[in-house]
Amino acid sequence: MTDTPNIAGATASLTPTSATGTFARANTKENLAKAGQQFESVFTGMMLKSMRQAKLADPLFDSKALDTFRDMQDQKTVQSMAEHTPLGIGRAMTEFLGRGQPNLNEGGGKPAE
Numbered sequence: 001m002t003d004t005p006n007i008a009g010a011t012a013s014l015t016p017t018s019a020t021g022t023f024a025r026a027n028t029k030e031n032l033a034k035a036g037q038q039f040e041s042v043f044t045g046m047m048l049k050s051m052r053q054a055k056l057a058d059p060l061f062d063s064k065a066l067d068t069f070r071d072m073q074d075q076k077t078v079q080s081m082a083e084h085t086p087l088g089i090g091r092a093m094t095e096f097l098g099r100g101q102p103n104l105n106e107g108g109g110k111p112a113e
Contacts, residue, residue, distance in 0.1 A: 029104050032094050040090030041082035048074050 052074070082090065098104060 029098070032098055032101075032104065035097075036090035036094030037082050037086070038090075039093050040086050041079050043089055044078040044081055044087060045075060048078055 049071075052070070081087075
């Protein structure tokens with residue numbers, strides 16, 4: 001068994017699925033919940049970004065540095081929102097995908113054998 005880091009920093013357990021030695025990601029509720037939270041963060045970030053692009057007036061102070069700082073601030077804000085006060089779209093996605101995977105572990109994080 002091999003643990004490989006993914007983009008979000010979580011590790012995905014890979015276990016051989018056949019005699020050929022091919023690998024498949026272990027389906028766990030923990031991984032599905034993390035994916036739901038990340039989806040929530042991405043969706044909220046896209047929504048906030050489109051709101052920022054809809055300029056209703058010319059800004060008083062406008063610079064590339066200010067735009068970069070605002071983007072970083074927005075990214076942290078949406079991550080915090082997804083973790084503490086989610087909109088619910090990540091949970092809905094998690095429940096939908098969970099119904100399609102009946103072999104999810106009840107152990108939470110341990111790979112299926």
